[in-house]
Amino acid sequence: MTTSSVFPSDSTAAANADAVAAASPATPAFSPLYQQIKVLMLHSLQSGEWKPSAAIPSEQELAARFKVSQGTVRKAIDELAAENLLVRRQGKGTFVATHAEHHVQYRFLKLFPDNGDPGSKGPAQREIIDCKRMRASADVARALCLHTGDAVLQVRRVLSFADVPTILEDVWLPATPFKGLTAERLNDYDGPMYALFETEFGVCMVRAEEKIRAVLPDTDQCALLKIGPQTPLLSVERIAYTYNDAPMEMRRGLYLTDTHYYRNALN
Amino acid sequence: MTTSSVFPSDSTAAANADAVAAASPATPAFSPLYQQIKVLMLHSLQSGEWKPSAAIPSEQELAARFKVSQGTVRKAIDELAAENLLVRRQGKGTFVATHAEHHVQYRFLKLFPDNGDPGSKGPAQREIIDCKRMRASADVARALCLHTGDAVLQVRRVLSFADVPTILEDVWLPATPFKGLTAERLNDYDGPMYALFETEFGVCMVRAEEKIRAVLPDTDQCALLKIGPQTPLLSVERIAYTYNDAPMEMRRGLYLTDTHYYRNALN
DNA sequence: CAGTGGTCTAGACCACTGG
């Protein structure tokens, strides 16, 4: 051990605090107690001990389990809540974040209609075009930390708003964790795709990065979106990550932006 | 007063805490002490008492000034730091955030080159095309909370990377706070435009929202960016806000995305 | 009413910075 950590054998909270304080006199990496607690909680999330939408133990219980003060677990929870991994609800408890509760708008979808609320015209219509097993291209392999040629699933679908095709998406998933995914299961499921991933495959998407460009469609894409070849589209390339920052999905969306726009907040 | 607040006349920290606790038995709006402190600090920022890049008083001083415990001002500072209004530096103090320190990359510019770091080819070349006084269109007026026809300044400029024109921007500013802004001053200033706004006009941009679309350029835009009429571009419409959430700038950028991409992080 | 998260305090000690 190069840094101090939380041991079940430590007898008191003070002992832990002292351990942190006195730790590793020459080690540059100093990790405060609440960060170590955070790592332990991350393990509980990752291992499935705490499942999406379920309540985690109360702050007092966690403080007792980790043998630290309530304020310290509080700070750990604060950070996890700030990263949208946990959701606090006063009077009720702290819950594991999920994609299953966003009914009107998908959590990671930043496309909004010019007029009116996201859900004013009802939910999006989804049509699965294709769902097949294939070998990873170099691009996909790199994005998913696989090797070129490894087995992946590719899903192609179209999202429509008020019956206007607006989004054409290709999704690539590593075949192993998503074994058994079919077009039928995607069609039957009523809710966000990421919610299905949570309940059916135990994969929680926690964070994503998008690269956005302006492009023109090819002929296939024109047909699927029912647009002309000179219609400019937003190309949105996404890599989504689970708890340990492991990439679990690559996705490329083409967004029609004549009646919708991609919204972003800068801080 | 409908809610409790921090008075200079309050004698002890405990008195404040009790005031909050016992306040407004029938008032639904309950505001914790640290939120009230936050508002007071916001006033100090807004009034110019604390200027960009300067240090604010230490936590102990603030605790004494507001007659609360250090932990309470700490929580207020924590939130202001999370919103990027303040920057904490251990051992040195807490400082007012500024746009003047980002030399390699502008803080609100999310366009990155496909290969290499933002600053690998040196800073962007900036060319001011135009800077003129005009009357606000309906769109601009709505965005800036003005009336149609009110005086505004319009700046048009082109940013180039490695001598390739990549961004064409129109910027609209309310004429009153930016009185005296000219193309020359914009050209002479060596640094981000928002840094000039801070030092010359006392306007600190704190937050912004962008609406992104894919578009095709018109003939003027083709000439300025030296591109063909079928080149798809990212249209980035931005409204930037100061401390009190008052809009102080509207901007429309056209981004060439054949060698660059717009990066966004989803949480 | 009991149990949860949320606020506030007071005090101790640590890590980092600069003179």
Added chain:
DNA sequence: CAGTGGTCTAGACCACTGC
């Protein structure tokens, strides 16, 4: 070395939820 922010504790009390 003194001064700053950063961590940790212990305990009190409040706001909110649901039974």
